[in-house]
Amino acid sequence: MLESVAVKKQPKTVSKSVYKINDFNLWYGNDQALNEINLDIPANKVTAIIGPSGCGKSTFIKALNRMVELIPSVKMTGSIMNDERDIFSSKYKVEELRTNVGMVFQKPNPFPKSIYENVAYGPKTHGIKKKKVLDEIVEKSLKDAALWDEVKDRLQENAFGLSGGQQQRLCIARCLAIEPEVILMDEPTSALDPISTAKVEELVQTLKEKYSIIIVTHNMQQAARISDRTAFFLNGEVIEYRETGELFSNPSDKRTEDYITGRFG
Numbered sequence: 181m182l183e184s185v186a187v188k189k190q191p192k193t194v195s196k197s198v199y200k201i202n203d204f205n206l207w208y209g210n211d212q213a214l215n216e217i218n219l220d221i222p223a224n225k226v227t228a229i230i231g232p233s234g235c236g237k238s239t240f241i242k243a244l245n246r247m248v249e250l251i252p253s254v255k256m257t258g259s260i261m262n263d264e265r266d267i268f269s270s271k272y273k274v275e276e277l278r279t280n281v282g283m284v285f286q287k288p289n290p291f292p293k294s295i296y297e298n299v300a301y302g303p304k305t306h307g308i309k310k311k312k313v314l315d316e317i318v319e320k321s322l323k324d325a326a327l328w329d330e331v332k333d334r335l336q337e338n339a340f341g342l343s344g345g346q347q348q349r350l351c352i353a354r355c356l357a358i359e360p361e362v363i364l365m366d367e368p369t370s371a372l373d374p375i376s377t378a379k380v381e382e383l384v385q386t387l388k389e390k391y392s393i394i395i396v397t398h399n400m401q402q403a404a405r406i407s408d409r410t411a412f413f414l415n416g417e418v419i420e421y422r423e424t425g426e427l428f429s430n431p432s433d434k435r436t437e438d439y440i441t442g443r444f445g
């Protein structure tokens with residue numbers, strides 16, 4: 181029957197990966213900090229990286245935008261693909277990688293410039309000069325970072341005059357202004373008060389519609405609240421990587437269970 185052909189089930193859509201990491205190892209001098217990391221990181225999701233201090237969380241996300249290579253003793257093996265492109269290939273310039281992959285740090289680090297200039301800086305370095313276009317980018321980025329209403333009447337004031345939480349959302353706006361595909365966040369709320377933390381968490385939830393977010397957090401409640409998938413790192417290894425709800429409610433590894441129930445870390 182024709183009708184039965186018409187209603188034939190479509191294959192399930194497979195979610196796209198923004199990063200595929202295969203057998204990745206990293207050493208600082210002779211000390212191995214990451215050991216045989218294999219992870220597929222989905223697009224348009226929030227992926228949390230959790231684990232005790234010193235387990236390699238920051239090292240891992242700094243490898244994703246090649247920032248870790250600023251440390252001269254670093255050696256790496258294995259592969260990291262971003263959108264099917266080898267991030268270590270000479271064809272994939274670091275500048276292009278860092279345009280595709282923005283980063284927000286633990287401590288808000290605005291430039292000593294006006295609020296407007298902080299956001300316009302990236303687009304300007306990418307050659308955008310027209311004031312009207314820059315104005316639009318600044319407004320859109322600040323709106324997307326849920327900061328516009330608080331700063332729209334003081335765009336020319338120095339960014340250091342903002343509160344810590346506002347400065348962090350400004351840094352997120354600065355990151356959005358260059359239209360990355362991925363946003364790496366290294367403990368973005370650890371220096372913030374609870375209200376600012378809640379605002380950034382809410383923001384992360386809305387940003388995942390357009391961006392893929394990878395967030396390092398010490399705070400397991402935060403990982404449980406805002407992430408779709410969670411990777412538990414221990415001593416430089418990925419112990420477990422699953423849907424966040426499953427990892428927290430039904431961990432498959434004893435070490436994950438011990439960590440999430442507070443037995444160590």
Ligand SMILES: Nc1ncnc2c1ncn2[C@@H]1O[C@H](COP(=O)(O)OP(=O)(O)OP(=O)(O)O)[C@@H](O)[C@H]1O
Pocket residue numbers: 208213231232233234235236237238239240251398
């Ligand atoms: N610049 C460096 N030089 C040498 N060793 C380093 C350097 N940075 C980190 N390490 C080592 O690599 C390992 C992983 O550190 P990393 O900062 O990635 O852990 P982390 O899980 O992010 O820790 P934390 O939660 O405390 O920030 C640690 O043993 C650390 O001492």
